[in-house]
Amino acid sequence: MKILEIKNLSLKSKKSNVLLLNNINLTLNKGETLGIVGESGSGKTLTGLSVTGLLDSGIFEVISGEVIYSNQNLLACPEEYLRSIRTKKISMIFQEPMLSLNPVQTIKKQLDEVIKLHVTKIKKDIDSLSKEIIIKTGLEDVDKILSSYPHMLSGGQRQRVMIAIALVCKPDILIADEPTTALDVTLQLQILDLLNNFKIENSMSMILVSHDLDLIKNYSDHIIILNNGVIVEDGLTKDVFEKPKHEYTKKLILSKPNKIITKNPGDKKILETKNLSCRFPLNNPFFIKNKKYFTALSNVNIHVNIGETVGIVGESGSGKTTLAMAIMQLLNYDGNIIFDNQNLSMLSNKDVRKYRNNFQIVFQDPFSSLSPRLNILEILSEGLVAFNKDIKYNELLDICASLLSEVGLSNDMLLRYPHQFSGGQRQRIAIARALSMKPKLIIFDEPTSALDVIVQKNILELIVSLQEKYSLSYCFISHDLKVIKSISHRIYVIKDSEIVETNSTENILNYPKSDYTKNLIKSSFLS
Numbered sequence: 001m002k003i004l005e006i007k008n009l010s011l012k013s014k015k016s017n018v019l020l021l022n023n024i025n026l027t028l029n030k031g032e033t034l035g036i037v038g039e040s041g042s043g044k045t046l047t048g049l050s051v052t053g054l055l056d057s058g059i060f061e062v063i064s065g066e067v068i069y070s071n072q073n074l075l076a077c078p079e080e081y082l083r084s085i086r087t088k089k090i091s092m093i094f095q096e097p098m099l100s101l102n103p104v105q106t107i108k109k110q111l112d113e114v115i116k117l118h119v120t121k122i123k124k125d126i127d128s129l130s131k132e133i134i135i136k137t138g139l140e141d142v143d144k145i146l147s148s149y150p151h152m153l154s155g156g157q158r159q160r161v162m163i164a165i166a167l168v169c170k171p172d173i174l175i176a177d178e179p180t181t182a183l184d185v186t187l188q189l190q191i192l193d194l195l196n197n198f199k200i201e202n203s204m205s206m207i208l209v210s211h212d213l214d215l216i217k218n219y220s221d222h223i224i225i226l227n228n229g230v231i232v233e234d235g236l237t238k239d240v241f242e243k244p245k246h247e248y249t250k251k252l253i254l255s256k257p258n259k260i261i262t263k264n265p266g267d268k269k270i271l272e273t274k275n276l277s278c279r280f281p282l283n284n285p286f287f288i289k290n291k292k293y294f295t296a297l298s299n300v301n302i303h304v305n306i307g308e309t310v311g312i313v314g315e316s317g318s319g320k321t322t323l324a325m326a327i328m329q330l331l332n333y334d335g336n337i338i339f340d341n342q343n344l345s346m347l348s349n350k351d352v353r354k355y356r357n358n359f360q361i362v363f364q365d366p367f368s369s370l371s372p373r374l375n376i377l378e379i380l381s382e383g384l385v386a387f388n389k390d391i392k393y394n395e396l397l398d399i400c401a402s403l404l405s406e407v408g409l410s411n412d413m414l415l416r417y418p419h420q421f422s423g424g425q426r427q428r429i430a431i432a433r434a435l436s437m438k439p440k441l442i443i444f445d446e447p448t449s450a451l452d453v454i455v456q457k458n459i460l461e462l463i464v465s466l467q468e469k470y471s472l473s474y475c476f477i478s479h480d481l482k483v484i485k486s487i488s489h490r491i492y493v494i495k496d497s498e499i500v501e502t503n504s505t506e507n508i509l510n511y512p513k514s515d516y517t518k519n520l521i522k523s524s525f526l527s
Contacts, residue, residue: 003205004028004090004173009050009065011043011229014058021046021229024065028173033199033206035220035237037213037252039452040423043229044209045095048175050075051207052090053082069173088118091171095178097158101150107161108146111168118169133164137194155316156187163194170202177209181449184315184479185523192219211452213256214482217241225249255453257486260464265308265489269338270440270473271327271359272303276335278322296322297333298497304441307467309474311488311505313481313520319497320477324443327475328361340440357387360434364446366426370418376404376429377414383437403432407462424455431462443475448483460487481524485509493517 004027011021021043028034036044049055051067053074067074069090074082086092094100102110111130120126134142137160150158159179166174176195180188196219199206208220216223216237223240225233225248232246244250278297285291297319304310312320325331329344329352336345339359344352363369370379380400384391401411407428418426427447434442444463448456464487466472478484484491484505491508493501493516501514512518 001030002027003030003069004051005066005068006047006051007066007068009047009067010063011046011050011055011065012061012063014061019063019229020060021050024229024231026224026231026234028205028207029222030205031199031203032222033196033208033220035216035223036207036209036226037211037216037223038226039211039454041228042226044211044226045177046229047226048092048177048207048209051173051175052086052092053077053079054092087114087166087171088169089171090173090175091166091169092175093159093162093166093177093179095181097155097162098150100162101158103150105149106146107148107150107153111146111161111165114165114168129168133168134161136167136198137161137164138190139164156183156191159183159187159191160194163191167198171204173205173207174199175207175209178211179208180215181210181212185481185520186315188215189523195219213241213252213453225252252453255457257457257460257482260461260486261309261467261489263307263468265305265473268306269303270306270340271475272338273300273323273327274336274338276300276323276326276333276337278319278326278331278333295497297326299335300494300497300499302492302499302502304473304475306440306473307471308490309467309476309488311484311491312475312477312494313479313484313491314494315479318494320494321445322497323494324361324445324475324477327443328359329356357383357437358439359441359443360437360439361443361445362427362430362434362447364449366423366430367418369430370426370433372418375415375417376400379418379429380404380414380433380436383433387437399436403436404429406435406466407432408458422455423451424459427451427459428462431459431466435466438470439472441473441475443477445477446479447476449478449480456483463487481509481520493520 006024006026009021009024010019012019024047036047038044062075108130112126115126115129119129130146131142134145139145139157139160153161180191183191192215195206198204208216210216220237223235223237224231225246227248233240233244233249240249241253244253276297277299279293279295282292282294300323312323314320322331326333327337336343339355342355377400380403381396384396384399400414404411404413409425409428448459451459460483467474476484476487488505491503491505492499495516501508501517508517509521512521
């Protein structure tokens with residue numbers, strides 16, 4: 001039974017006059033999950049926003065089409081009617097809950113607001129419904145969650161709160177826009193199972209928007225593939241994955257990370273940590289003996305050989321990034337870090353600076369790590385100038401142009417600013433900045449987690465080609481085991497600040513020993 005239908009929907013940008021959606025046609029049936037797949041900018045989110053009438057009319061213009069729900073064209077309905085069905089009949093979960101939740105209101109106030117508006121104004125019933133939906137989303141300590149502000153919750157908790165707000169009215173249709181992109185694999189599986197169970201219990205229909213092909217394959221009944229605002233393929237999920245017809249669909253499916261390392265590393269160590277521990281104070285009491293600490297790392301022992309990629313795997317809060325910051329000498333720690341036969345722990349801050357060009361880091365979000373006020377030439381030049389004050393401008397220009405060429409970008413981009421690039425291009429610039437120092441070791445901290453599968457594959461291939469060319473050593477931090485599988489020689493699994501398992505990539509993935517590792521593999525759709 002049909003519950004929602006989009007007919008011939010076309011949408012353009014008022015500013016650039018560019019067509020963003022071109023003749024979109026789709027049908028959503030009762031109790032069905034429809035997957036919408038495509039790269040960033042393909043029109044996935046715009047399609048979802050069109051259904052709920054949330055497009056900014058000052059930026060976007062609907063040229064033609066209809067969105068039919070309950071025998072009405074939602075595109076022609078007044079705003080008052082759309083407000084009455086949003087969340088109550090058609091609800092939406094957005095990609096980033098921290099931007100969607102009100103930072104100055106408690107969770108209870110935000111949840112109560114929806115219940116008052118669409119369900120009941122009786123305080124006793126409001127309180128009961130608030131607690132009931134929070135419990136259903138699997139959150140413990142209900143009273144604490146309800147009294148918290150968004151910033152006091154973890155990423156997974158915030159996403160569950162967003163789900164609670166979206167589902168409290170038991171809508172007919174849920175639009176989930178990249179609901180698990182930034183979450184760990186175990187949390188991702190829990191969130192998707194939660195949505196799926198709620199869908200089954202309430203005969204709800206769901207539109208699942210994602211660029212994660214495994215997620216779509218496992219949780220959708222029907223699938224449409226979007227490319228540049230056009231539906232290039234439409235069919236049952238099983239049929240599309242087993243017998244894709246369009247070249248773009250084939251390209252997407254083939255972009256799933258496969259093993260791309262071919263060269264075996266040497267056996268000479270470039271980095272070694274011995275009993276590395278790191279803790280942070282939780283309070284600031286008058287008496288030192290009453291001071292309490294949070295242990296972020298506990299007796300961590302790892303090593304990286306020359307030309308080797310070591311994968312560091314674990315959930316959020318396990319200690320992965322703390323380990324990276326300690327190796328980079330950006331945190332206080334106990335224990336020893338030996339880099340290229342030099343014990344960095346024994347050096348003063350001044351002496352450590354002499355070695356900094358030899359170990360570099362590439363962060364998860366290049367938009368945050370690249371200064372918006374500097375152009376690409378200035379960004380790439382910073383380290384070069386710091387370590388060579390006498391360098392001439394023309395020489396600097398040649399080096400920076402060569403660096404861009406190294407990462408697959410043209411030198412006419414040198415005078416542009418970070419906001420003028422795509423996510424994948426910004427990540428290439430971040431890699432070029434790390435390469436500018438001619439390092440021996442690069443730490444990658446979740447460098448591909450927010451990228452589309454095609455862009456992700458290109459970045460991973462770039463990283464491997466640079467390693468083979470310059471015999472670089474990598475620490476590759478990720479919660480995505482599919483990525484780790486494709487790029488790592490060995491893996492360390494971290495849980496609650498400790499290494500719980502280590503082995504070659506093949507042995508870890510094929511013969512895991514700890515229950516935690518087995519759970520990670522299962523959650524990554526690898527088993």
